[in-house]
Amino acid sequence: MATNNERQIAERRIDGEAFVLPAATIAGESLCAADSEVCSRICNAATGETIGWQQHATAAMVDRAVHAAHDALIAWRHTTPAARGKLLRKIAELVEADRARLAAMQMQVSGKPPFEADLDVSDTIATFNYYAGLCEDASAFAAEAVAVPDDALLAERVHEPVGVAALIVPWNFPMVTTAWKLAPALAAACTVVIKPSELTSPTEHMLAAIVSEAGVPDGVVNVVNGGGDVGAWLTTHPLVDKISFTGSTASGRKVMQAAAQDMKRLTLELGGKSALVVREDADVAQAVSLAVGGAFTNAGQMCSATARILVHDNVYRKFMAAFETAVRAVLVAPPQVADAAMGPLISAAQHARVAALVAQGVEAGAQIAFAGQLDPACADGFFMAPVVIAEPAADNVLWTDEIFGPVACVKSFRSDDEAIAIANDTRYGLVATVVTGDEKAARRYKAQLRAGLVWVNTPQLIFPQVCWGGFGVSGIGRELGVAGLRSYQELRHTVGLRG
Numbered sequence: 246m247a248t249n250n251e252r253q254i255a256e257r258r259i260d261g262e263a264f265v266l267p268a269a270t271i272a273g274e275s276l277c278a279a280d281s282e283v284c285s286r287i288c289n290a291a292t293g294e295t296i297g298w299q300q301h302a303t304a305a306m307v308d309r310a311v312h313a314a315h316d317a318l319i320a321w322r323h324t325t326p327a328a329r330g331k332l333l334r335k336i337a338e339l340v341e342a343d344r345a346r347l348a349a350m351q352m353q354v355s356g357k358p359p360f361e362a363d364l365d366v367s368d369t370i371a372t373f374n375y376y377a378g379l380c381e382d383a384s385a386f387a388a389e390a391v392a393v394p395d396d397a398l399l400a401e402r403v404h405e406p407v408g409v410a411a412l413i414v415p416w417n418f419p420m421v422t423t424a425w426k427l428a429p430a431l432a433a434a435c436t437v438v439i440k441p442s443e444l445t446s447p448t449e450h451m452l453a454a455i456v457s458e459a460g461v462p463d464g465v466v467n468v469v470n471g472g473g474d475v476g477a478w479l480t481t482h483p484l485v486d487k488i489s490f491t492g493s494t495a496s497g498r499k500v501m502q503a504a505a506q507d508m509k510r511l512t513l514e515l516g517g518k519s520a521l522v523v524r525e526d527a528d529v530a531q532a533v534s535l536a537v538g539g540a541f542t543n544a545g546q547m548c549s550a551t552a553r554i555l556v557h558d559n560v561y562r563k564f565m566a567a568f569e570t571a572v573r574a575v576l577v578a579p580p581q582v583a584d585a586a587m588g589p590l591i592s593a594a595q596h597a598r599v600a601a602l603v604a605q606g607v608e609a610g611a612q613i614a615f616a617g618q619l620d621p622a623c624a625d626g627f628f629m630a631p632v633v634i635a636e637p638a639a640d641n642v643l644w645t646d647e648i649f650g651p652v653a654c655v656k657s658f659r660s661d662d663e664a665i666a667i668a669n670d671t672r673y674g675l676v677a678t679v680v681t682g683d684e685k686a687a688r689r690y691k692a693q694l695r696a697g698l699v700w701v702n703t704p705q706l707i708f709p710q711v712c713w714g715g716f717g718v719s720g721i722g723r724e725l726g727v728a729g730l731r732s733y734q735e736l737r738h739t740v741g742l743r744g
């Protein structure tokens with residue numbers, strides 16, 4: 246967070262290139278914080294440069310945003326699915342039209358390579374289009390007859406919007422994570438208050454402007470900016486009916502406690518420590534490619550990072566040799582460098598946190614088998630070369646904890662029973678990958694891996710039709726798919742005499 250003095254420096258820099266983003270956007274109006282309020286620095290993670298400042302909302306602004314959403318609900322909840330579908334389709338079109346600018350902002354803030362930044366925009370478009378389609382089809386919103394054992398009675402089931410939803414998102418896939426919440430919330434006729442991460446809010450500001458340009462009425466989508474305190478004000482506000490939170494498991498616990506007071510509806514998308522299993526019959530080249538993608542995409546800052554790689558003893562040496570070659574070939578570089586494959590960590594603090602965890606793990610006995618290298622252009626940003634640990638102890642922090650950086654651990658196994666037991670030996674349960682040439686074995690892994698999404702011989706493909714969410718401390722509920730829509734709806738049944 247910046248001091249008041251730093252803010253004054255920032256304001257002077259507005260004449261240069263740094264921008265100052267407003268503390269909140271409420272019912273179509275941008276609100277700036279008074280001089281005495283805090284703001285945080287927005288860095289270019291690839292250079293360490295300050296590119297802008299994010300003002301933080303006050304408690305009074307959060308209250309005002311929630312009231313705006315509450316007031317807007319009166320009219321919005323009575324719009325037809327078809328009307329909402331039209332708006333969602335329009336948002337998708339406007340995001341597509343702004344693709345280059347949105348991807349450029351993702352790169353400028355997070356330092357992601359161009360292909361990753363572009364994929365974020367594509368995922369955002371796909372999500373809005375998917376929920377537009379559900380609205381256009383309308384069957385997901387229609388009253389359904391429920392069979393009861395009395396012909397004189399008519400029983401029906403309807404899905405009502407849950408009300409005002411607080412959407413709280415982290416920094417690793419800004420805009421995408423917001424779209425996963427915003428699109429189904431609008432489809433369900435909820436009104437929302439979004440709380441982006443203060444580190445990566447620029448794309449959320451751009452998305453909010455697009456939503457407004459698409460014609461979504463003022464007050465339906467509001468944004469409050471800031472850190473955990475701003476999020477906490479939202480989660481305790483009595484007029485918030487539903488919280489959809491993506492972030493760490495530690496913060497998720499606090500959100501769950503806050504939600505308990507008013508029994509707010511809750512979706513939690515939290516951390517992970519996922520496994521990738523390479524069977525004896527795997528195509529080793531494919532397994533290596535999936536391991537590199539699963540562990541080092543977005544510099545490993547993925548809840549779904551498959552950072553625990555389990556390799557059958559009979560192919561272990563072959564896998565490790567090919568994995569080393571592949572990891573050393575990952576071009577860690579700023580997005581401007583042609584063929585950059587891996588970007589930086591999001592902040593100096595995240596870099597320090599990951600480096601400290603690696604040091605702690607090594608101190609406790611973990612062996613670094615090999616590491617990648619940084620391009621010379623990485624000198625100023627928050628870059629870290631990929632690190633691979635071989636055979637860590639089962640209680641080593643690098644094996645047990647979510648690192649959220651480019652660190653992967655590899656362990657060998659001798660049987661499917663052993664691999665499944667090791668993969669499931671965690672309180673997390675977000676995703677898993679299995680690489681095998683045997684269909685029967687694949688079916689066994691799909692059935693027995695304790696994870697919300699299991700990929701077989703594929704990269705981490707994500708479709709808006711396929712739900713996202715985890716077992717155990719990886720969260721509660723599911724996003725995307727029809728379940729994602731239902732998470733913004735209350736179920737109401739009616740029973741009465743047939744007319």
Ligand code: NAD
Pocket residue numbers: 413414415416417418422440441442443471472473474475476477480491492493494495496497499500513514515516517547548549647649675713719720
């Ligand atoms: P974080 O928990 O620190 O913060 C996430 C968001 O919550 C931020 O906007 C933050 O300001 C806000 N926040 C923090 N404390 C809060 C509180 N007490 N009440 C309300 N809001 C609060 O997480 P992060 O460091 O921004 O993101 C990394 C974490 O997110 C990782 O653990 C990662 O696994 C998880 N994540 C999960 C998924 C998923 O789909 N399961 C996706 C992306 C990230």
